[in-house]
Amino acid sequence: MSTQSLDQLKSAFRGDLIQPTDAAYDSARKVYNGMIDKRPRLIARCVDVADVIAAVKFGTDNNLLTAIRGGGHNGAGLGTCDDGLVIDLSRMKGIRVDPAAQTVRVEGGCVWGDVDHATHAFGMATPCGFISTTGVAGLTLGGGIGYLTRRYGLTIDNLLSADVVLADGSFVTASSSENADLFWALRGGGGNFGVVTSFEFRLHPVDTVQFGPTFWPLEEAGMVLKAYRDFIQKAPESVSCFFAFLVVPPAPMFPENLHMKKVCGIVWCCTGTAEETDAATKPIRSLGNPLLDHVGPAPFPAVQSTFDPLFVPGLQWYWRADNFTELSDEAIARHVEHGSKLPSMLSTMHLYPVNGAPQRVGKTDTAYSFREALFAEVIVGVDPDPANAPAITTWCKEYWDALHPYSAGGAYVNFMMDEGQDRVQATYRENYQRLSEIKKKYDPKNFFRVNQNIRPAA
Ligand SMILES: Cc1cc2nc3c(=O)[nH]c(=O)nc-3n(C[C@H](O)[C@H](O)[C@H](O)COP(=O)(O)OP(=O)(O)OC[C@H]3O[C@@H](n4cnc5c(N)ncnc54)[C@H](O)[C@@H]3O)c2cc1C
Secondary structure (H helix, E strand, C coil): CCHHHHHHHHHHCCCEEECCCCCCHHHHCCCCCCCCCCCCCEEEECCCHHHHHHHHHHHHHCCCCEEEECCCCCCCCCCCCCCCEEEECCCCCCEEEECCCCEEEEECCCEHHHHHHHHHCCCCECCCCCCCCCEHHHHHHHCCCCCCHHHHCCHHHHEEEEEEECCCCCEEEEECCCCHHHHHHHCCCHHHCCEEEEEEEECECCCEEEEEEEEEEHHHHHHHHHHHHHHHHHCCCCEEEEEEEEECCCCCCCCHHHCCCEEEEEEEEECCCHHHHHHHHHHHHCCCCCCEECCEEEEHHHHHCCCCCCCCCCCEEEEEEEEECCCCHHHHHHHHHHHCCCCCCCCEEEEEECCCHHHHCCCCCCCCCCCCCCEEEEEEEEECCHHHHHHHHHHHHHHHHHHHHHCCCCCCHHHCCCCCHHHHHHHHCCHHHHHHHHHHHHCCCCCCCCCCCCCCCC
16 A cells, blocks of 8 residues: 555545544444454545545555445454455435435445435335344345335345446446346345445335234244244235244333243234234234234334344344245254254344245346245344353354255355355355356456455356
């Protein structure tokens, strides 16, 4: 990194250039996962597209390992790197809702809470995730699974266009009519193809939803999981609900007798009316002996931020994932065995349903390949104390090892750690080769490689 080149960057750059000797460095280099402790040489915190172009050119001119940071939430820490350049978009937070066209344009540094806030004012939303602090950029580029998935599709199924700075510093727009190959690759291919400076999404009329959990004792987990598996295959698409093993947090919203108790549960978020929701969900909510059942109206942004106070930045975080097209009774028995051994209050296992609208898109229509999947499973070891990192990691790996033989063979890229090329290829399957050709066209030198990497075709 030559001094002359850094001076040139400084003269062209409007955002912050943060180096190891700067007071802001230690907080600027932190990402969401407290297990990740990387020390970049330079953090270029951009305020506009011109800054992004300057930063990309600086990275290529100086041959620097370069990471892109949107919301900084990636479990594997792929929003930062050691001894290289971080192109940090966290100050690029512009959002413009077009209520007539029912679209929203979102800059690459927004988190989903920013988008919910802006679109809820118009009684609309686009499919996002299950928590408001996740970055729009990383979540979208990997696919995007959340409360609105069954009804309105993955986040990428609602992406209309994206502005991108490519590895050579040029700026392009990708949509179904412009650079369509790039647009195809961005819908699931992660940060492999360039820095996305803004996204345009389709909006849907989502305002108040029916939200809340039902909890059951662990002894009933097998019965509940079987019922959930059968239920979700026939449930109306207005019903979204994920299954979880969890420890009830000692929060005032839960009865004291449940605090710190290991339970299983279903978290509901339904876009139908209260009557439609009750009619569809009551049969399963009244199974066995529920410990708690509370489903009622809530504004969508409040739903999205319900778990924010629990999953704060800086926790130790280790997760593993897989896709499932079916869930046999034998797999359910493995779930009950390992789910009952949650190693800390915040550790959990979620089974997210991905049937419904995502399945109306073909396997090769976007880079995201697992359109036939029924569930995206994620096993998450979480704890504030670094001393517990080995325990949560071991539990997570053992749980994953037990369930992986029943899986469809690949995972949702955004729920993967750094697991190597075989896992990346198993996830993109027949789409990998096409992704690799598109990578060769847009990033032949693999400049953008701090990600679930797609190698340029030979
Ligand atoms: C608490 C928590 C909850 C989550 N919940 C959900 C959920 O409900 N649904 C879901 O689908 N996923 C969820 N995720 C996973 C999440 O989608 C991924 O971690 C994702 O990578 C986060 O995106 P980010 O922008 O915050 O991450 P970052 O760490 O900033 O970046 C992650 C990756 O995206 C790339 N990237 C980031 N910004 C850009 C950009 N502007 N242009 C090009 N590439 C870019 C980077 O190269 C990097 O590889 C969750 C993660 C956490 C930690």
